[in-house]
Amino acid sequence: MIPQACGASTSRKAMNHSISNGQTSQDQRGAVEVHGVKPHVHVACAIIERDGLVLAAQRSESMNLPLKWEFPGGKLEAGETPGECVVRELHEELDVRVGVGPALPTATHSYATFTVTLYPFLCSLDSGEMIVREHRAVVWLEPGRMLELDWAEADLPVIADYLARRGVFP
Numbered sequence: 001m002i003p004q005a006c007g008a009s010t011s012r013k014a015m016n017h018s019i020s021n022g023q024t025s026q027d028q029r030g031a032v033e034v035h036g037v038k039p040h041v042h043v044a045c046a047i048i049e050r051d052g053l054v055l056a057a058q059r060s061e062s063m064n065l066p067l068k069w070e071f072p073g074g075k076l077e078a079g080e081t082p083g084e085c086v087v088r089e090l091h092e093e094l095d096v097r098v099g100v101g102p103a104l105p106t107a108t109h110s111y112a113t114f115t116v117t118l119y120p121f122l123c124s125l126d127s128g129e130m131i132v133r134e135h136r137a138v139v140w141l142e143p144g145r146m147l148e149l150d151w152a153e154a155d156l157p158v159i160a161d162y163l164a165r166r167g168v169f170p
Contacts, residue, residue, distance in 0.1 A: 038110075039115070040115045040116075040117065041075055041115070042117050042119065043073055043075055043118050043119065044074070044082040044120075045070070045071035046073055046086050046100075047120055047121065047122050047158070048071075048090075048098065048123045049123070049124060054140070054142075054143055054146060054162075055071075055139070056071070056146065056151075057069065057071070057132075057137070057138045058136045058139075059135060059136065060135060060136045061136065063134075067150070068152040069149040069150060069151045070151065070152045071158065072135070072138075073086050073093075074092070082121070086100060086121050086123065092133070094131060094132065094133065094138070095130065096125055096128035096130055097126040097128050098124065098125060098126055099125075099126045101122040101124065102122050104120040104165075107155075107157040108154075109154035109157075118154055118155065118158055144163075146163070147159065
C-alpha cells in the first residue's frame with residue numbers, strides 16, 4: 001500500500017508502515033526496501049513560484065536519472081514530515097529558506113530499479129541567495145513552457161496537476 005496522505009502532518013513512521021508484505025528496512029535517506037522487491041523512495045519536492053515563474057532543477061551527470069529536470073527536494077529522513085523535508089532539502093541544495101504552502105496530490109512512479117512517491121508542495125522563497133550545490137543547473141520558466149524540458153517521469157503527473165490548477169494547458 002502506498003501512503004495517500006500528503007499533508008505536512010504525515011509522519012515518516014506512518015509511511016514505513018505502509019508496506020505490509022515482506023520484511024522491510026529503511027536506509028538513512030528514506031529508501032524503504034521490501035527484501036526481494038525494488039526500493040521505494042519517498043521524496044518531498046517544492047514547486048517554487050516567483051513573479052509568475054516556476055523553478056526547475058536539472059539533475060547532475062552523477063545523479064540517478066542524469067540531466068533530467070525535476071522540482072528541487074529530496075528524500076525524507078526517519079521521523080521527518082514531507083513539509084519538514086522540503087524545508088531542509090531546499091536549504092541544503094540551494095541555500096534558501098522557503099515558505100511551504102499547500103500540498104498537491106502525491107505521485108508515484110515505478111522506474112526499472114526503484115519506485116518513488118513524490119510529495120509536492122507549492123512554495124515561495126522566503127530568504128537566501130540561491131546557490132546551486134547539487135544540481136547541474138536551475139532555471140525559472142513560465143508554467144506554459146515547463147513541458148519543453150526533459151523532466152524525470154515521476155514529475156510529469158505533478159506538472160500536469162499544477163498546470164491544471166493554474167488553468168494552463170500547453
